[in-house]
Every structure is written in C-alpha cells, then in structure tokens.
Amino acid sequence: MSLQKLDIYRVRNLQHVSLEPAATLNLIFGNNASGKSSIIEAIHLLGRANSFRSTSVKNVIHFDHNDLIVSGKVRFNNAHVSTLGIQHDGKNLQIRIDEETRHSRSDLAYALPIQLIHPKSYQLLDAGPQLRREFIDWGVFNQHPDFLDNWRHFKKALNQRNALLKIRSVNELNVWNHELQQYGTIVAKYRKQYLAELTPFFSTIAQQFLELENLELKLIQGWDEQSSLLDKLVEDQEKDLRYGFTHSGPHRADFQLLLESRKAKDFVSRGQLKLLVLSLKLAQVELLLSKGFISGCVLIDDAVAELDFSSRTKLLAFLVSMDMQVFMTATEQNEFGNLEDIGDYKMFHVKHGVVTEVNVSRETLIKK
Ligand SMILES: Nc1ncnc2c1ncn2[C@@H]1O[C@H](COP(=O)(O)OP(=O)(O)OP(=O)(O)O)[C@@H](O)[C@H]1O
Numbered sequence: 001m002s003l004q005k006l007d008i009y010r011v012r013n014l015q016h017v018s019l020e021p022a023a024t025l026n027l028i029f030g031n032n033a034s035g036k037s038s039i040i041e042a043i044h045l046l047g048r049a050n051s052f053r054s055t056s057v058k059n060v061i062h063f064d065h066n067d068l069i070v071s072g073k074v075r076f077n078n079a080h081v082s083t084l085g086i087q088h089d090g091k092n093l094q095i096r097i098d099e100e101t102r103h104s105r106s107d108l109a110y111a112l113p114i115q116l117i118h119p120k121s122y123q124l125l126d127a128g129p130q131l132r133r134e135f136i137d138w139g140v141f142n143q144h145p146d147f148l149d150n151w152r153h154f155k156k157a158l159n160q161r162n163a164l165l166k167i168r169s170v171n172e173l174n175v176w177n178h179e180l181q182q183y184g185t186i187v188a189k190y191r192k193q194y195l196a197e198l199t200p201f202f203s204t205i206a207q208q209f210l211e212l213e214n215l216e217l218k219l220i221q222g223w224d225e226q227s228s229l230l231d232k233l234v235e236d237q238e239k240d241l242r243y244g245f246t247h248s249g250p251h252r253a254d255f256q257l258l259l260e261s262r263k264a265k266d267f268v269s270r271g272q273l274k275l276l277v278l279s280l281k282l283a284q285v286e287l288l289l290s291k292g293f294i295s296g297c298v299l300i301d302d303a304v305a306e307l308d309f310s311s312r313t314k315l316l317a318f319l320v321s322m323d324m325q326v327f328m329t330a331t332e333q334n335e336f337g338n339l340e341d342i343g344d345y346k347m348f349h350v351k352h353g354v355v356t357e358v359n360v361s362r363e364t365l366i367k368k
C-alpha cells in the first residue's frame, strides 16, 4: 500500500501542506526548523494517532490554532483506495476511516502500518533493556494477535505478585507464581521464536550495509534458562520479599547483538551502530512482508546524519528494493546518497513550513 495524497493542517509550523507522494521513495530536505520532522510527525499521527515527539497530541497543534487535521488517501495493492483522517481539537481525538468515525487506534494502525526510524531509535542497542523489549514485542504483536492477551495476563500476574510482596502476604504468592509461570513462559517463548525468525533477515541486511558476518541475536529471557520460571520464583522468594519486587521473569528480558561472539555495542563504531539499528528495524519490516502482512510506510527522520556517503547510497538502494513507501528527511539535497541509479522517487523542499516538490533533473544531482 502507499499514501497517494496527504493533507496536513495546523501541525506544528505547517499551516496547510498538500502532498502527492511517490509510492516508493520520498526525500524531504530543508534547513533546520523548516518543518521536515513535522511532516514525518503528521504521517505518524495518521498511522498511530500519537506523536513520537510529544506525549500529548495537543502540543503538536499549531500555536495559533485550536485544532489539527491530517488526512490521507491510502491505495492498497488491489487498487482499493481508503480515506483516513484524524483530527485533534486540543481535548479529543477523532479518527475517521472512509467517512466513518472509528474509536480504535488499532483500526488506523492496520490501515496505515508505520515503521519509524529517528535519532532516538539509535539508542536501541546502547540504552537500557526497556527499548529492546519494546522492539521485540512490537514485532511479536504485529505477527501474533494472541500475544497481547498473554502479555496482559503476565503483566497482571506480575503486578499482583509485586503488590503482595510489598505487604508481605506470603500465603497468596503461590497463586500468582503459577500465573506468572504460565503466561511468562508463553511470552518468553514468543520472544525467542521472534528473534530466531528475525535473525536471517537482519543478517542479510547487515551484511549489505556493513559486510559484517557472524551476527547473532541472543534473547536473555529474564531468568536462568536451566530453571522453570516457577522454580526461580520460589527460589527468589526471600530476596523478592526483602526488596518488594519480583527479580526474575520476562519483565527483565533483554537481547544482545553479538558479533563474532562479542557484544557489538561494546566495540562497534558510532556509524556501525547506526547501521546495525537500521538493519534491525528494516529486518522487522521485511519479516512482516515475508509473512504476507500488508506493507506500510517507513519513516526515516534525520537518520542519515553521521553515515558516510557510501552507506547512505547502500541504504537508499535497499529502501527502493523493498516493497515499501519511504519518507526520509535530511537538511541538504545531496545528503541522501547517490540517486543516479534510483528510478522512481520524489523530492520535496521545505522552507518555513511551506513544501514544494522539486523537479529533479537526474544529471544535476549528486556528484559528491
Ligand atoms: N506547536 C507548534 N506550533 C508552531 N510551531 C511549532 C510548534 N512546535 C514546534 N514548532 C516549530 O516548528 C518548526 C519546525 O520544526 P521541525 O522539528 O519540523 O523542524 P525540522 O525541519 O525537522 O528541523 P531540524 O532540521 O532542526 O530537525 C520549528 O521552528 C519549531 O520551533
């Protein structure tokens, strides 16, 4: 699928922007503070009904106004066209799909799946484990509709157990130990299976970008692999009561990226780290596509800074080889990489919140 038409009203410094994006690659450039990320944010709003920059959509509304609207026409591979729209009036969010009001964000997410890569994404490998758990769970959620239910049961059992630990209610712990064992084991199994499925996609992409071999994604499930979770909970009980929380379980899970059996984050360069994160994120999309899920948009905001020209060119070539619509930003027109061999793309220039499509003459571009 692809976004054929996009209208943005009163999002940050964009008063009204109307775009007809390419079904493949869309390159957006402009000075700092011109409004590039705001365009990416608007597309993200349309697909996820939330912002990746503000906890509240209210902050995204143009300062001089009281509401924002983003609407788009999405064309599916079977030529069906859907109209999506979201409006926020500072209090309420309204979602419309094909003229009908919807109440669930997941309807939007299904109509316009989004994979976002932005500067914060690069923390994936060197920040705390929370981001890595979210990364795995996003992948599992998208592939297995029943994961969410198991995950919620596990979370409930964990919260109940922690509450009991705090009040030292030892007798009731047993019930929740069993619940945790049941659902925690399922969550861990899904995660492990997901990483195993992701690995070949990730390795192939990483090899193209980095020529690195022997990459391994290793799940740390959150408790000793040799024990059952139940045994571990019983063994930890004294310690858990002392500290008032559960030390072992899927909430402590993590994954490591190993390169020749060494932890990649401990020795790769900054640029390599970025390319590894890009490979991981794009591998998630490739895995979903390989399973027959509908394609969506890949949004890449400011993510090519610090990559050398040859890496940018490899990234571009890979992006056009994917069956995905891509939106990518940079401050300069020649920052995206070598566009000579890229067939179908559009370029947009942003200045003070106004977007103009650039008529790209292939000859004049990029001989850097
Ligand atoms: N609610 C708002 N209303 C109006 N303008 C806003 C609002 N929020 C942010 N802005 C301004 O919008 C402008 C565009 O911001 P944006 O982040 O889109 O720029 P950018 O082109 O991505 O810049 P950079 O290259 O620095 O990342 C900035 O000047 C910002 O201060």
Ligand SMILES: [Mg+2]
Pocket (backbone or CB within 6 Å): 036, 037, 038, 301, 302
């Ligand atoms: Mg920006």
